[in-house]
Amino acid sequence: MDEFRLTEHKLFDREREIADSLPAIFAILQTRGFNLHRTFTNLDLNHLNTIFVSVGFPKRDPEKIKIALQHTDSLLWIEYTKTQKPVAFARATGDGVFNAIIWDVVVDPSFQGIGLGKALMERLVEELVVEKGIWNIGLYAEGRVVGFYRDLGFAADPDGIRGMVYSSKQKKT
Amino acid sequence: MDEFRLTEHKLFDREREIADSLPAIFAILQTRGFNLHRTFTNLDLNHLNTIFVSVGFPKRDPEKIKIALQHTDSLLWIEYTKTQKPVAFARATGDGVFNAIIWDVVVDPSFQGIGLGKALMERLVEELVVEKGIWNIGLYAEGRVVGFYRDLGFAADPDGIRGMVYSSKQKKT
Known part of the structure; x- marks a missing residue:
């Protein structure tokens, strides 16, 4: 099992462009009634769970979700200020230096x-x-969202x- | 980005068989001069790095490797007792509840x-x-080791x- 072999550690134009444009994007979102958060302090986990389920993720125990988020290095969510509820969410786990994997983008x-996911x-x-x-960033995408991530x-x-996934069931059959 | 949809959380025969057979396997390894470790306290990181490089991984800063291991939930290495050096290594990062990704298997x-990797x-x-x-376990495998993991x-x-990987270079060309 290998690193992804991205040895180039300087920023490319793409990263610079994105970094430069983001404050403007989030300023626009704010005028539309959205707020960005980077911790889960005020995040309604039960509501987040209903969003997970509404897009087809398996329903999970909110207590376990909380433990998972405590073990998550990078976490972002967008609040709709009118309802104070989350409307978009993404997180990444990893080793903080080389590798990160993005999970639960919803x-x-x-x-x-309207561009919240992007x-x-x-x-x-x-x-x-x-x-x-961190340059080795991976994720597992369902077929219908491969284009979005591309x-x-x-x-x-x-x-x-x-990308491989463990499945003892698969092995048995 | 989705969970892997493995909702079955009971152990399958496969896991039971493996769990039952492991103590015997490691007892045999011990008689052959190998020891299993689960922390990196006595792990020679410089030597580990030379093994990484010898199998084709990019050479990495040992200080960064140390930080990465501090952020690693599960870590295993096999010591050859005669030299007290590591001869096999694997680690997993994740959120401790739902997801884990295995890295740096060497x-x-x-x-x-002789079966050390297996x-x-x-x-x-x-x-x-x-x-x-944790049932959602993933890894990224080079083509030549896909069969090993299968x-x-x-x-x-x-x-x-x-499985998708971020590459700003790829995006630019």
Whole structure:
């Protein structure tokens, strides 16, 4: 099992452009009634869980979600200020230096199509790459969202490297 | 970005069999002069780094490796008692509840082909699944080791879920 072989550790134009444009994007979001948060202090976990379920994720124990978030290095969510509820969420776990994996990217179906997911993902990648210097960033994407992540700079199976998942069931059959 | 949809949280025969057989496997390894460790207290990071490089991983700053290991939930290495040096290594990061990703699986080329990698991986999966109840375990495998991981119960792109990796270079070209 290998590193992703990205040895170039300087910022590319793409990262600079994104980092420069993000404050403006979030200023616009704020005028539209959204706020960005980087901790889960005021995050309504039960409401977040209903969003997870509404997009097809399995329902999970909120207590376990809380433990998972306590073990999460980078976490972002967008609040709709009118309701004070989360409408978009993403997080990344990893070793803080080399590798990060992005999980649980979700946008409330009622708030999809207005750029919240893209803004959140660009902000998360910027935090990992520009702030923390982490260049090996992976995620597991369902087929229907592969294009969304490709537009954000993610590639499936680069250099023949395969994402694999453990499944004892699969092994047994 | 989705969970892997493994909702079945009971142990399968496979996990039971592995958990039952591991003490015997490591007893045999011990009679052959190997010892298993679960912390990096006595781990020679410079030597580990030379093994990483010898199998083709990029050379990394040992200080950064130390920080990465401090942020690593599960870590295993096998010591060759005669030299007190590591000969096999694997680690996993994650959120401690739902997800784990296995990184840096390596066996010293002089000690390959005697089952150390398999024993270490089975022990690591057992720790994640049986001890910690973590069922979503992923890794990124180079083409030449996909078969090795498949034999251990890992599947590439299950249910159409794709492992993706960020690459700003890729995006620019």
